[in-house]
Amino acid sequence: MNKTMTLLSAALLMAGTVTSCQKTTSTRSVYDRQFENYPTYNGDDLELSVDSTGTHFRMWSPKAEEVTLNLYDTELNGDPYKTINMTFNPENGIWTASEPTQLYGKYYTFKVKHDGKWLAETPGVWAKAVGANGKRAAIIDFANTNPEGWASDKGPQVDNFTDVIIYEMHHRDFSMSPTSGIANKGKFLALTENGTVSPEGEKTGIDHLKELGVTHVHILPSYDYNSVDETNLQANTYNWGYDPQNYNAPEGSYSTNPSDPATRVKEMKEMVKALHDAGIGVIMDVVYNHTAENDGSNFELTAPGYYHRHWDDGSYSDASGCGNETASDLQQMRDYIINSVKYWADEYHIDGFRFDLMAIHDTETMNQVAAELKKINPSIFVYGEGWTAGDSPLPAEQRALKENVANMEGIAVFSDDIRDAVKGHYSNAEDRGFATGKPGNEETVKIGIVASTAHPQVDYSKGNNSKFPYAASPQMIVNYVSCHDDLTLTDKLRKSMPDATDEERMSAAKLAQTIVFTSQGTPFMFAGEEIFRDKKGVHNSYQSPDSINAIDWSLKAANRDQMDYYKGLIALRKAHPAFRMTTADQIAKHLVFDEIDSEKTPNLISYTLKDNANGDSWKEIKVIFNGSDQAQSVELPQGIWQAAVKDGKVDPEAGLANLSGTVSVAPRSALIVKR
């Protein structure tokens, strides 16, 4: 703990996230420290349950003076057909009301009286179905939302998290372009369509994912978020969705009918089922760290002052950069996060969770998240951003920071080390990295290659972003060079290599991804990189139009060579467990770097995976990265070596060439040989 504490700096608190939200401010201050001692309630029947005796409402709000329940016939507008005063139980902080019939098809809200004032209506924090714009909770029969074959539906089995290959995508990016050939553009159902092609006849949609070979898609926030008006979808408003409104219901704009509360549930399940049938797992991006609104959030309208953190003066603290942060260290919020991900895993068969600004949460909460999800399905993968976007009242040693990941068994963090070292710093568009010829990043790339684990040949004192081996296992690290945040890899290369050709930039992209896909840890890529998609230089496109964000699938035919390279890299990784070692000890024993003086020969890294590492069929694999714009000569140990990666081509069967003695490694390229 002390070691970590001394290394924390302001820079580490913001290691690579942009603020993708409209900042909310507030004047009301309601925090009550006594809350920490209030009774909590952890039943799975919170807010709504329907059984043979009727419909039951149980709302947690220990400080409320009065609570009423409003029942409606409609999702929006009109008066309640009935209003009920709920009854309080001080022993568990719960307000209850019951109706003797099953109210399927009806809607409800709660209204809380606090400090003598009635707050605005809220669907509560546990609405599992909602009408358009999520203003009223809906009562639906979930048994009727399951697609055919749902009972036997299962995601891919994952034995080790280093076997996972993640493809991060936004629903609209993936399918909105007319070139996608997809009918349900921007919808959950886009991922259920088979046989779709680009104008040039290249596979798109789910067939493209199968062709590429990724094991999991990571979908950007797909719970009900705030920013898109679901009653005016013709406006084609775009948002990433980092503005949570109802955490336990799907986003309406991704459904074909946001006004029918069951449709979004059904269609999201159909998406999951179709992906599972294709052998692909579904990871959800979850943003429990803050809410879109402060005083107007469902948390505040339900239990004012409880769910968010505050500074001593009573003001909202703001580690999210969006105006507030939630309080996972308080029992009811901790249980909320845990129960919410369990719900998605159970009801929607979700295979993994990516925690946005995970370090706003405490390590204890994250450990309980991982442990509880493992009970449901040991294949569920949990990872997150091991940083915050601002300071927090939560002590640094309790934060789920990447520097604390060794204390979080079953959780992985993004490696900003490899990201910035390979392509250049995320926040400085012109900055170059190892793959684009900037010297001085070699040791940090090595930190990435060994997944931030302790290795006898890696000198962490020379690390750019980290100064100690923070990961206890490669299963704690997710490697990447770009994601939805910041510039796409294509745009980064265009800005940092202004005088180069796109052909040269594509070589650099191949090298950058070769480093990611051969490094220890779990590889992660951003959708469309495999066809060299860009976002016209926009680095924070969270509300940019489709014209910036949508992937142009005609690029697939145009950049077919790039696609083939990515596909080859993925096939190579899948075929060779040497790239997917499962423990730090294995890496220290089987991965040996060649001693290269980076002062004399910068931008060159060479290492061997030896002795059939992790049960690999190849006895020895030599991996050489040349990030300079000059060819570099490398001496291969005695014998004949077969090339699996050479001159911008990949052959997982290692049939590209037979090599021996001194070999030349082309500028900005990787050479991978085996014997």
Ligand code: CA
């Ligand atoms: Ca919404």
